[in-house]
Amino acid sequence: MLVIPLILAAGSLSTLVFGAPVPSTHSSRNTAASIHSLVERSADSYTVYGGNGDVSEGWPSQSSWVSSFDTLFNNNKAIMQSSCSQWNVPNDSASEINDIYNGIKTVASETGIDARFILAIMMQESNGCVRAPTTNWGVRNPGLMQDHNGAATCNENGVQNPCPTSTITQMIRDGAAGTSSGDGLKQCLAQAGTTDVSMYYKAARIYNSGSIVAGGNLGGGVATHCYASDVANRLTGWVFATHSCSEASIGSMTGTTASGGNDNTGTPSSTTTTTTGGNASPANTVGSASPSAQKAPGASASCKGWYTVQSGDYCAIVEQKFGITMAQLMGWNTQLSGDCSNLWLGYSYCVSA
Known part of the structure; x- marks a missing residue:
């Protein structure tokens, strides 16, 4: 399958689709x-x-x-x-x-x-x-x-x-x-x-x-x-x-x-039913010591923490997961654009250096 940037879940019929998650209060007008x-x-x-x-x-x-x-x-x-x-x-x-x-x-x-x-x-x-x-x-x-x-x-x-x-x-x-x-x-x-x-x-x-x-x-x-x-x-x-x-x-x-790992960590077992743990704690996560997939272009050679992009991710989600800023993410991945349009599915990005 052609790898395309994780811009948006472009969904209806004969298209390639991605999506992503995040809660709060809501004021109503009536x-x-x-x-x-x-x-x-x-x-x-x-x-x-x-x-x-x-x-x-x-x-x-x-x-x-x-x-x-x-x-x-x-x-x-x-x-x-x-x-x-x-x-x-x-x-x-x-x-x-x-x-x-x-x-x-x-x-x-x-x-x-x-x-x-x-x-x-x-x-x-x-x-x-x-x-x-x-x-x-x-x-x-x-x-x-x-x-x-x-x-x-x-x-x-x-x-x-x-x-x-x-x-x-x-x-x-x-x-x-x-x-x-x-x-x-x-x-x-x-x-x-x-x-x-x-x-x-x-x-x-x-x-x-x-x-x-x-x-x-x-x-x-x-x-x-x-x-x-x-x-x-x-x-x-x-x-x-x-x-x-x-x-x-x-x-x-x-x-x-289910498992807590990244998308590229192996093949899930086929007949057991388990569940993952609850909410991730972004500030406590530093990423994997080594990339689990192909490194993103421009990723830092001195990277200490890696993250492989999953279906549904976009830059704000990655920042939240690891408690980092967009400036840091771009600094450690120098070819990542400021609009996040080339955050690639299945590639490992540096999230700590």
């Missing part, structure tokens, strides 16, 4: 849509889910998802508040985040799709940045959902700030209900061909790559191999914990497993 400050934190861990999406293969039942949309939304708000900075555009305002909340609720009601699933896909695609740029890897994917050639966007041929309420809702609608050019989540759920919880995981795979590989393994085929596993984890509370899914090996798994 009582009906009011979201209480964070009162519940679900277990923040990452489990690698391999196979066909069935509960019998270790995938989470719907009862193990974060219990309410409000809680799941609150848990992910901090990433919405900071995710636009990687593209040097204004981060989401409180009003825009409120519009995302209301937009998801509106579209969930229109389409009958679980609001939690819409939110998980949105976070996987754009981290909730209302000014996420349009990507095009053969298919034009704009907006919050990186939908299939939709019209709504706040970052194409100019950046809109603020992003209009109607545009935010339409970006969500285009991803969930589909567009005149291609399918959305509603059509992908129908194509999944099941009525149990596996339909969500299969629909995530279809939304990302357009199809499910013969044999049904959701880690196989093209695009982002860990996509369905990532979405399942987002639904069950993953925000900060170490991402332990290997793009290289998940397609051969037939069960679930």
Whole structure:
């Protein structure tokens, strides 16, 4: 698979997709849509889910998802508040985040799709940045959902700030209900061909790559191999914990497993079910003593700590994981650009020197 920069999860159908995680409070503009400050934190861990999406293969039942949309939304708000900075555009305002909340609720009601699933896909695609740029890897994917050639966007041929309420809702609608050019989540759920919880995981795979590989393994085929596993984890509370899914090996798994290591640390076992530990403690992490993958161009020759970029990472996440600044990251990796557009999946970067 072609290695492309980890700019954004560019998701809908026949594209290559990446996504990433991060929680907080939210002020509402009206009582009906009011979201209480964070009162519940679900277990923040990452489990690698391999196979066909069935509960019998270790995938989470719907009862193990974060219990309410409000809680799941609150848990992910901090990433919405900071995710636009990687593209040097204004981060989401409180009003825009409120519009995302209301937009998801509106579209969930229109389409009958679980609001939690819409939110998980949105976070996987754009981290909730209302000014996420349009990507095009053969298919034009704009907006919050990186939908299939939709019209709504706040970052194409100019950046809109603020992003209009109607545009935010339409970006969500285009991803969930589909567009005149291609399918959305509603059509992908129908194509999944099941009525149990596996339909969500299969629909995530279809939304990302357009199809499910013969044999049904959701880690196989093209695009982002860990996509369905990532979405399942987002639904069950993953925000900060170490991402332990290997793009290289998940397609051969037939069960679930998890480890605290980087993506390139080996092949997960195939039939046991375990879970990772909770939130990483960024300031206490100094990186690996030696790189576990090919060194990034310009990486310091005197580096003392290495980190291999995982699906979903961007510079702000790496900085947070290791308690470093962007200036330090660029100083230790001299060919890394200031807009983070060449942070490469599967390469080892210096995070301590």
